[in-house]
Structures are given as C-alpha cells and as structure tokens.
Amino acid sequence: MAEDDPQNDSDEALLDEAHDDIPERFTGDHPISIRGLKNCFGEQTIHEDLDLDVNRGEILGVVGGSGTGKSVLMRSIIGLQIPDDGTIEVFGNDITAAEPDEVIGVRNRWGVLFQGGALFSTLTVGENVQVPLKQYYPELSQKLLNEISRYKVVMTGLPEEAAAKFPNELSGGMRKRAGLARALALDPELLFLDEPTAGLDPIGAAKFDELLRELTDTLGLTVFLITHDLDTLYAICDRVAVLADKHVVAVGTIPELLETEHPWIQEYFNGPRSRAAAATNERQSDAAAEGSGKALDKPQGAQA
Amino acid sequence: MREWAEYSLEESGGRATVTITGPLTVSGIGRLDPELRKITDSVQFVDISGVTRVDTVGAWVVHRFAEDKGADITGADETAEVLLETVERSTSDAPVVPPRSKIFGRVTEHVGAKVYEFGNGVRHNIGFLGAIIASMGALLLHPRRFRTKALVRQMEQVGVSSLPIVGLMSFLIGIVIAQQGAVQLQQFGAETLTVNLVGRITLRELGVLMTAIMVAGRSGSAFAAQLGTMKLTEEIDAMRTIGVSPMEALVIPRILAAVIMMPLLGFYACVCAVIGGAVIGDVLLDIPFLTFLARIQEVVPATDFWVGVVKAPVFGLIIALAGCYQGMQVEGNAEEVGLRTTAAVVQAIFMVIVLDAFFAVFFSSIGWI
Known part of the structure; x- marks a missing residue:
C-alpha cells in the first residue's frame, strides 16, 4: 500500500523522541472531583456552589434543561473554561490552577467528543484519529498508526471507506462516530461525551450505547456523558447527575432519583417520553435475560 | 520511568512461541511493534499471560501479528479476550488517505483544472x-x-x-x-x-x-x-x-x-x-x-x-x-x-x-x- 512506507531506519530516531513521563493509571476513587464551582458570563451566573464526584469506572449521565450549563460544566472540567471560583480535580490534579494549554499528564488520558464532532476539516477521518497518537506517542511507526486508525474507525461503527474521507463528505451521524474514534484514539481512561446520540437514528443510537457500555466494561473507562436521550440514560448510565438551579441537585441511580422531591426531576422522569423509554428498556432486558447464549450485561435501570 | 512491552522467542519440539511481557498498551507498544514486524520465522503460539495491562492498541498489535503468522494466542485473560474480539471484528484494509495518482498525471490534471x-x-x-x-x-x-x-x-x-x-x-x-x-x-x-x-x-x-x-x-x-x-x-x-x-x-x-x-x-x-x-x-x-x-x-x-x-x-x-x-x-x-x-x-x-x-x-x- 502506497502510504505504508517502511520506516525501519527512522524507528530508532523516533524512539529517542518518546516522552518518558507516562503517568500511572489512576487508581483513586474519583477521577473527577468538583468542589464549590462557580461560573459566570457577565452578569449571568451559570453555576454556583456546584459539587460533583464521578466514580471510577462508571458511566455518569448528566441531564438538565436547556441552558443549565451542561456543556459549560464539561468545558470547565477539561480546562477550556476558567471558573470564577471553586476547584476541579481530574486524576487528582488541580485543573483550575493551570493555563488551558498547560495541563500535561492529564490530556493524554482523556478523550473528548464535542457536540458537532469538531473534526479537523483539512484532514481525513483516519488522519484525525492519528493526531493525538502522533502528539503523545511519536515513536509509533506510520504503519502502525494507519492500522490503529483503521480499526478505530471500524470499531466505532463507520464503514471502512470512511477512513479516507474528509469530514465534509460525511453525514452528521457519521461525523459523530468519527469524533468518537478520535476521542478513543489514545485508549483513554476518561471519556467526555457531549450529546453523542443526538441526531443519530434509533438503531445507530442503540449501537452507540452498546459500544460505549462494552468499551467501558472492558477498558475500565470512566464516562462523563451529557445527554438528552432517555433511552441512553436507562440503557447504559450507572448514575445520573441532574443540573438545575445552578448546581447539581441530585446524583444517583434512576430509582434513587425518582424518590427525590425535586419538581424538575419528577417531571423529567415521569413524563410520557421517560416512561416509554423505561418500558422499552425493561422489555429489552427481559428479552436479553431470556435469550439463549450471551445475555447482554446491561444494568437494569442502573446499578447502585 | 516509562515501561515498554518486550518479547522473547522460544522453540521447543519444532514449535515456536513468542512470549510477550510488560504493558501491552499504546504507551508501551512503541518498541515492540517494529520488532515483531522483523520476525521472519514461523510462529505457532503467542503467549500473552505475562502482560501487565492491555488496551485496544496492544490487542491490535498482538492480533495482527498472530494473524500474519497463523499463530494461536494463549494466556489471554478475560479483558484481553474481549479486546482481541473487539479489534478482530474491526479489521479493515481501507486506505487512510485518498489514493493519489502519479506525478505526471497530477501535474497535467492540475494544469488542465486551472485552465478550465x-x-x-x-x-x-x-x-x-x-x-x-x-x-x-x-x-x-x-x-x-x-x-x-x-x-x-x-x-x-x-x-x-x-x-x-x-x-x-x-x-x-x-x-x-x-x-x-x-x-x-x-x-x-x-x-x-x-x-x-x-x-x-x-x-x-x-x-x-x-x-x-x-x-x-x-x-x-x-x-x-x-x-x-x-x-x-x-x-x-x-x-x-x-x-x-x-x-x-x-x-x-x-x-x-x-x-x-x-x-x-x-x-x-x-x-x-x-x-x-x-x-x-x-x-x-x-x-x-x-x-x-x-x-x-x-x-x-x-x-x-x-x-x-x-x-x-x-x-x-x-x-x-x-x-x-x-x-x-x-x-x-x-x-x-x-x-x-x-x-x-x-x-x-x-x-x-x-x-x-x-x-x-x-x-x-x-x-x-
């Protein structure tokens, strides 16, 4: 293949460039820990006294009405938005103390999927996946990079030809999957997803959920998932955090949330859409339990 | 200090076994991958029971090597098993960049396109x-x-x-x-x-x-x-x-x-x-x-x-x-x-x-x- 130039001669040189400071895998309980977060835009206060702990190895769904600052919360955690007050610890490092471009030792351990995919428009999908790999692991040969980007593309459910396509040649849903492939490029410990299933067809969204659950279970991922998709919440989230009144009003499994008195939570989970999603999920879980062979290891509603 | 995955090649009774040890992850694979590509002998088994950690990149490298040699992978724990299965399902030969034509064709095409x-x-x-x-x-x-x-x-x-x-x-x-x-x-x-x-x-x-x-x-x-x-x-x-x-x-x-x-x-x-x-x-x-x-x-x-x-x-x-x-x-x-x-x-x-x-x-x- 034309692009698979053998690079045997330069391998040694590449190895010398390799970074030495690869941090150990995080073993604490809370990869993300937020205390007293405050975010303002001018006069408008988005967050005030926001506390949140994300457990290691869980999929945490973040819900909230439009404009409650879900995306702003995510941007604060990944260091793109400097908060006005409070501390945010990611893998035990204080994000708020560092400049946005400075946080090293954390960036190669997380993957971020932005709402619109945010793919680099002048690179093909395959090259997009290679960008983080090249940045952090320059010792990898081009041959291996090509192989990695190929299987990542297929793994996220894209057809294999998509690897050589440019982002503007893809549909919205495909762009999202390509964004996920790039977010997963480094096999991160922590994954941030901003509405990953919005705009996907139901079959594609269900596959996306399944893939996410599988990766979380096998790779021990921790996932911070902003979503409006009730099916996703019921199907794969271990816990759900509810943003309202400028802070996290409740965190817990869906049955736990149902017991709280907060009017927004009651309306959200007892609305007709939510009940339909719950019923679907129950049916699927029953079918999976009855079905012979491999029962899908999905948490029913959620696990404690 | 950074850890690297390593391998050793053993032969017994006409059967060659490649034993891989260390972290089989994206951060540890950099040295192993080019070395595995250089192995020309036939290999029957790939033993990965000695790896400390594994992710999809590591699983991919082992899978590709085993596939090339027609070897069997042994000693995979539950996680590795799932990851190997995942990458196997995701195999693809498609190019990563669109194919480019030869230089002569490209130049004439370019000139023609400009005139047009x-x-x-x-x-x-x-x-x-x-x-x-x-x-x-x-x-x-x-x-x-x-x-x-x-x-x-x-x-x-x-x-x-x-x-x-x-x-x-x-x-x-x-x-x-x-x-x-x-x-x-x-x-x-x-x-x-x-x-x-x-x-x-x-x-x-x-x-x-x-x-x-x-x-x-x-x-x-x-x-x-x-x-x-x-x-x-x-x-x-x-x-x-x-x-x-x-x-x-x-x-x-x-x-x-x-x-x-x-x-x-x-x-x-x-x-x-x-x-x-x-x-x-x-x-x-x-x-x-x-x-x-x-x-x-x-x-x-x-x-x-x-x-x-x-x-x-x-x-x-x-x-x-x-x-x-x-x-x-x-x-x-x-x-x-x-x-x-x-x-x-x-x-x-x-x-x-x-x-x-x-x-x-x-x-x-x-x-x-």
Whole structure:
C-alpha cells in the first residue's frame, strides 16, 4: 500500500523522541472531583456552589434543561473554561490552577467528543484519529498508526471507506462516530461525551450505547456523558447527575432519583417520553435475560 | 520511568512461541511493534499471560501479528479476550488517505483544472454580474423589498470606518510625492511646480487607486469571508428556504455600498493627499500652506477631478463583485474561506489596476489631459 512506507531506519530516531513521563493509571476513587464551582458570563451566573464526584469506572449521565450549563460544566472540567471560583480535580490534579494549554499528564488520558464532532476539516477521518497518537506517542511507526486508525474507525461503527474521507463528505451521524474514534484514539481512561446520540437514528443510537457500555466494561473507562436521550440514560448510565438551579441537585441511580422531591426531576422522569423509554428498556432486558447464549450485561435501570 | 512491552522467542519440539511481557498498551507498544514486524520465522503460539495491562492498541498489535503468522494466542485473560474480539471484528484494509495518482498525471490534471477554472471563473463572474443586475431590476419593480438598513450598515463598514486609515495613508502619500517631487524639480529651479505635481497626480490617479487598493484589502476580503462563513454554516441555505433572496439581502447592499462610498472615499483621499503636500510645501519649499491650496485651484483643471471620480464607482463595483462572488463560491471546509478571501483581494486589485490603465488611455484620447 502506497502510504505504508517502511520506516525501519527512522524507528530508532523516533524512539529517542518518546516522552518518558507516562503517568500511572489512576487508581483513586474519583477521577473527577468538583468542589464549590462557580461560573459566570457577565452578569449571568451559570453555576454556583456546584459539587460533583464521578466514580471510577462508571458511566455518569448528566441531564438538565436547556441552558443549565451542561456543556459549560464539561468545558470547565477539561480546562477550556476558567471558573470564577471553586476547584476541579481530574486524576487528582488541580485543573483550575493551570493555563488551558498547560495541563500535561492529564490530556493524554482523556478523550473528548464535542457536540458537532469538531473534526479537523483539512484532514481525513483516519488522519484525525492519528493526531493525538502522533502528539503523545511519536515513536509509533506510520504503519502502525494507519492500522490503529483503521480499526478505530471500524470499531466505532463507520464503514471502512470512511477512513479516507474528509469530514465534509460525511453525514452528521457519521461525523459523530468519527469524533468518537478520535476521542478513543489514545485508549483513554476518561471519556467526555457531549450529546453523542443526538441526531443519530434509533438503531445507530442503540449501537452507540452498546459500544460505549462494552468499551467501558472492558477498558475500565470512566464516562462523563451529557445527554438528552432517555433511552441512553436507562440503557447504559450507572448514575445520573441532574443540573438545575445552578448546581447539581441530585446524583444517583434512576430509582434513587425518582424518590427525590425535586419538581424538575419528577417531571423529567415521569413524563410520557421517560416512561416509554423505561418500558422499552425493561422489555429489552427481559428479552436479553431470556435469550439463549450471551445475555447482554446491561444494568437494569442502573446499578447502585 | 516509562515501561515498554518486550518479547522473547522460544522453540521447543519444532514449535515456536513468542512470549510477550510488560504493558501491552499504546504507551508501551512503541518498541515492540517494529520488532515483531522483523520476525521472519514461523510462529505457532503467542503467549500473552505475562502482560501487565492491555488496551485496544496492544490487542491490535498482538492480533495482527498472530494473524500474519497463523499463530494461536494463549494466556489471554478475560479483558484481553474481549479486546482481541473487539479489534478482530474491526479489521479493515481501507486506505487512510485518498489514493493519489502519479506525478505526471497530477501535474497535467492540475494544469488542465486551472485552465478550465479560469475560463469558468470569467464566465461565472459575468454571470454573477448579470444576476446582480437582474435582482437590481427586480428591486426597482418592488422597491419595498430593498434593504435600506443593510445598505446603511455596509456603507458605514466600507466608508465611515475606513476614514482614519484611508486619510492617514493618503496624507503620507501626499507628503512623499511632494518631498520627492521637490527634490527632483529643485534641480531645474522649478520647485514651485510641486503644486501641479501633487494636485494633478493625486486627483487623476493615486487618490482613487490607492483608496481602491485599501478598500479591496479591507472590505473586499471582509465580504468574501463573511459570505463564505455564512455559506459554510448553512445560513445562506436557511435564507433561501425562508424565501429571502441572498442576492437581495446580502450581495446588493454590499455592492451598492462599495459603489456609493468609493467616489466619496476617493475624493476624501485626494483632499488628504493635497493637505500632506501642502504641509511639505510649507516646511521644505517656503510655500505658505494657504498659498499652496490656492495654487491647487489654479493649476488643476476640473477634468482631473472628473477623471478620478468617474473611475471610483467602477472600482467599487469590481471590488465588491470579486468579494461577493468568491464568498458565494465557498464550499466544503474552513480552509476554503481563506483561499477564497485571498482570491477575492488578488482578483480585485489586479482588475482595478488593469482597468485603471484602460481609463488612462481613454481619458487621454478624449482630450482630458
């Protein structure tokens, strides 16, 4: 293949460039820990006294009405938005103390999927996946990079030809999957997803959920998932955090949330859409339990 | 210190086993991968029971190696098993970059495409001008559809906001012409002719020409970038679906603003240049400031003023046309906006200079010397 130039001669040189400071895998309980977060835009206060702990190895769904600052919360955690007050610890490092471009030792351990995919428009999908790999692991040969980007593309459910396509040649849903492939490029410990299933067809969204659950279970991922998709919440989230009144009003499994008195939570989970999603999920879980062979290891509603 | 995955090759009873130890992850695979590729012997087993950690990249490298050699993977724990299965399902041979043709083919294709594009560009530009005239006609029939607010806003952007920079530039040009002219004319004792030089050259040529170049750089590029970005974000498509014609809402106000503001800016530039010249006359040539201005009135014929002012709206039209045309041609990605903006400025300045030459010959022939 034309692009698979053998690079045997330069391998040694590449190895010398390799970074030495690869941090150990995080073993604490809370990869993300937020205390007293405050975010303002001018006069408008988005967050005030926001506390949140994300457990290691869980999929945490973040819900909230439009404009409650879900995306702003995510941007604060990944260091793109400097908060006005409070501390945010990611893998035990204080994000708020560092400049946005400075946080090293954390960036190669997380993957971020932005709402619109945010793919680099002048690179093909395959090259997009290679960008983080090249940045952090320059010792990898081009041959291996090509192989990695190929299987990542297929793994996220894209057809294999998509690897050589440019982002503007893809549909919205495909762009999202390509964004996920790039977010997963480094096999991160922590994954941030901003509405990953919005705009996907139901079959594609269900596959996306399944893939996410599988990766979380096998790779021990921790996932911070902003979503409006009730099916996703019921199907794969271990816990759900509810943003309202400028802070996290409740965190817990869906049955736990149902017991709280907060009017927004009651309306959200007892609305007709939510009940339909719950019923679907129950049916699927029953079918999976009855079905012979491999029962899908999905948490029913959620696990404690 | 960073850990690397390593391997050892053992043979017993004619069966070769590759044993891999260490972290089988993206951070630890860098040395193992090229070494595994160098193994030429046949291998029957790959033992990964000694790996400390595994992720999909590690699983992929082991899977590919085992596949190539037709070997069996042994000692995989539960996690590794799942990951191996995942990457196996995701195998693909598709290229990562689109295939490129040979250099000869590429060059000829490129040249051909350029020639074709040039021809097309000329045709489309004329077509675009036609479309503008057609929508102008439609607007004349339905004057209530005309966007006065947008026009005023564009006139402010093109004209009023560029007053400081155009003024400063022209003032400095006036100074340079007067100073250089004075030095040369002094050799013939004709330094008083500096007034003629400054007055005639700025009013006839430089005032309007330099303004056109400045407006092309300032507003022509802005038109292309604005319209191009709106095209990318589907704003223009949204307008069309609502029934708003982008021609009427976006292009016509910009074109008219440039056509109206260019003569005004051009005349303003001439005034600033004359003032610059007068300042130098006062300082270097002992011609009092007011005398310099009075002499300008005597030595510059009114036709010079008309030569400059007649050209200005044409230049404005060309600049706005190039900017809007290139902006509306944007398709695809963010890079395209940059390319089109550059093209708009280059095209505008080039056309302005070419037309200026035609005008110079034309006005001389009709006796406006």
